[in-house]
Amino acid sequence: MKIGIVCYPTFGGSGVIATELGLGLADRGHDVHFITYKRPVRLTAFHPNVYFHEVTAMEYPLFEYTPYETALASKIVDVVRFEKIDILHVHYAIPHAAVAFMTKEILKTHGIQLPVITTLHGTDITLVGTDASFAPVVAFSINASDGVTAVSEQLKKETLDTFKIIKDIRVIYNFIDFSRFRKTNKDHFRKAIAPEGEKILVHISNFRKVKRVQDVIHVFELIRKEVNAKLLLIGDGPERKQMEDLCRSMHLCDEIRFLGKQEAVEELLAIADLFILPSENESFGLAALEAMACEVPVISSNAGGLPEVNIDGVTGYMCNVGDIEMMAQKSIELLQDEVSLNIFRKNAFLQAKRFDILEILPQYESYYLEIIEKVIKNG
Numbered sequence: 025m026k027i028g029i030v031c032y033p034t035f036g037g038s039g040v041i042a043t044e045l046g047l048g049l050a051d052r053g054h055d056v057h058f059i060t061y062k063r064p065v066r067l068t069a070f071h072p073n074v075y076f077h078e079v080t081a082m083e084y085p086l087f088e089y090t091p092y093e094t095a096l097a098s099k100i101v102d103v104v105r106f107e108k109i110d111i112l113h114v115h116y117a118i119p120h121a122a123v124a125f126m127t128k129e130i131l132k133t134h135g136i137q138l139p140v141i142t143t144l145h146g147t148d149i150t151l152v153g154t155d156a157s158f159a160p161v162v163a164f165s166i167n168a169s170d171g172v173t174a175v176s177e178q179l180k181k182e183t184l185d186t187f188k189i190i191k192d193i194r195v196i197y198n199f200i201d202f203s204r205f206r207k208t209n210k211d212h213f214r215k216a217i218a219p220e221g222e223k224i225l226v227h228i229s230n231f232r233k234v235k236r237v238q239d240v241i242h243v244f245e246l247i248r249k250e251v252n253a254k255l256l257l258i259g260d261g262p263e264r265k266q267m268e269d270l271c272r273s274m275h276l277c278d279e280i281r282f283l284g285k286q287e288a289v290e291e292l293l294a295i296a297d298l299f300i301l302p303s304e305n306e307s308f309g310l311a312a313l314e315a316m317a318c319e320v321p322v323i324s325s326n327a328g329g330l331p332e333v334n335i336d337g338v339t340g341y342m343c344n345v346g347d348i349e350m351m352a353q354k355s356i357e358l359l360q361d362e363v364s365l366n367i368f369r370k371n372a373f374l375q376a377k378r379f380d381i382l383e384i385l386p387q388y389e390s391y392y393l394e395i396i397e398k399v400i401k402n403g
């Protein structure tokens with residue numbers, strides 16, 4: 025197949041999944057065309073089946089807001105017409121599903137029927153999509169897609185509860201590439217970060233409010249009263265400054281390291297004892313899955329789709345959003361019991377195996393074929 029992929033090319037989970045999906049499909053012989061405003065961060069090396077089309081919008085003094093949607097639609101039309109794309113897969117509904125609709129309509133005037141799939145990732149529904157400034161367009165453009173997928177059962181449910189959706193939504197989970205995410209020996213890192221054999225806790229996110237990074241810090245403070253530990257905060261975003269200030273005011277700067285955005289997170293997960301994800305909402309929790317693949321148990325909230333990933337009492341523990349006492353208590357129990365910790369590590373790995381890219385990728389492939397067939401049949 026010739027597949028067009030539209031996504032946000034930055035560090036967010038939707039862009040990561042879109043890029044890994046495209047690369048996986050390219051490995052299986054498909055031609056994959058990424059159409060994005062910047063080279064996706066995980067698209068680093070040359071691949072004979074991968075193409076990158078950069079979207080650039082003309083600057084003009086009249087534009088207070090650069091018309092990204094118009095530039096993206098024009099680029100898609102161009103790529104589809106001249107590369108003979110069989111299917112377009114857009115990630116994150118806003119604004120990509122609406123742009124895909126516009127593109128479909130333009131292509132019809134050229135006698136081309138373009139099958140379109142939209143993947144809902146989370147905040148495009150739960151946080152941003154419901155805002156009155158976007159909601160009617162989100163609902164319309166989901167319904168206008170030929171195929172719709174959601175990354176968890178919970179996100180599917182929330183989409184159906186929130187909007188009047190007439191389309192069937194297929195759940196296709198986030199996935200993990202075990203050739204990259206696996207436990208490796210990085211003892212030299214461990215010694216550098218925890219020279220006195222301290223336990224290592226890790227949190228990775230884009231430091232947005234929805235991630236509740238302050239809870240990670242408060243949980244860590246409680247853990248430190250019982251267990252000698254260090255905390256690595258990985259990623260960057262709008263809340264980082266406040267979190268640094270919080271650490272300073274709590275006199276925890278020597279125990280907490282802000283590492284910023286990191287490419288090789290698997291090397292840091294390799295030395296972690298626990299992963300903390302206390303999000304207010306989380307449609308799936310790709311970061312937790314990456315930790316689990318590296319045999320790191322997860323202490324998370326029970327928000328959104330997290331219960332479909334983290335199994336309470338098996339691969340980690342789940343607590344109510346904001347229940348920092350319980351999160352700390354469960355962390356302490358595990359960190360003080362090496363036998364249980366090792367069992368949880370193995371369980372986390374086994375659960376992550378359910379989301380192996382080798383299992384999930386064929387689900388996308390057959391969904392593409394199903395949607396192409398449907399569009400051809402319906403003319």
Ligand code: GMT
Nearest residue numbers: 036037038145146147306307308309310
């Ligand atoms: O806020 C983020 O975590 C980034 C966001 C995105 O769209 O880039 O991630 C969402 O999509 C990921 C991939 O499908 C999911 O694993 C994350 O759970 C989801 N984030 C939220 O729902 C908050």
